[in-house]
Amino acid sequence: MDAGLILDTLERASERCADPAPLIYRRLFELRPEFESLFVMDTDGGVRGSMLTTCFNCILGLIEGSATQHVIISSSRFSHDGYGVPVQDFDLMFIAIRDTFCSLLGPDWTPETDAAWTDLLTGIASIE
Numbered sequence: 514m515d516a517g518l519i520l521d522t523l524e525r526a527s528e529r530c531a532d533p534a535p536l537i538y539r540r541l542f543e544l545r546p547e548f549e550s551l552f553v554m555d556t557d558g559g560v561r562g563s564m565l566t567t568c569f570n571c572i573l574g575l576i577e578g579s580a581t582q583h584v585i586i587s588s589s590r591f592s593h594d595g596y597g598v599p600v601q602d603f604d605l606m607f608i609a610i611r612d613t614f615c616s617l618l619g620p621d622w623t624p625e626t627d628a629a630w631t632d633l634l635t636g637i638a639s640i641e
């Protein structure tokens with residue numbers, strides 16, 4: 514996986530949108546409308562914000578080769594089953610992040626960038 518291309522995506526996306534959280538959650542709820550109701554108690558967006566920060570830390574940790582992020586993904590994958598997120602749907606959050614960045618980058622989202630994200634997402638999906 515090309516870590517440089519992932520970092521480049523994060524940088525370009527942040528130049529275009531200071532707070533991508535609403536776009537990312539909108540995409541997640543497009544992919545799985547029934548997940549929106551899981552956040553009804555999150556009236557101030559605090560849980561969604563902290564969840565997204567954890568996702569970004571996982572991405573950054575994985576491209577740096579940190580083993581800690583494997584443990585966080587693995588344990589979250591199973592704890593989320595208890596929140597009503599089936600194990601196989603857990604990765605939709607990372608797919609929503611990828612899709613949102615693809616839209617934000619527009620023509621700057623190259624086939625190479627796409628391949629780097631596919632590698633990253635495949636790696637995450639393989640963490641049990």
Ligand code: HEM
Pocket residue numbers: 548551552559560563564567568571585586589593596598602603604605606607
């Ligand atoms: C489709 C994917 C996902 C859905 C629908 C989802 C849903 C939720 C929900 C409903 C909560 C609140 C649970 C509660 O307090 O009762 C939560 C919390 C949390 N999620 Fe997710 N989640 C998803 C993916 C992820 C991913 C990929 C990560 C990162 C590894 C993650 C990390 C967290 C963390 C750290 C919290 C606790 C946040 C806090 O309370 O401060 N989630 N998630």
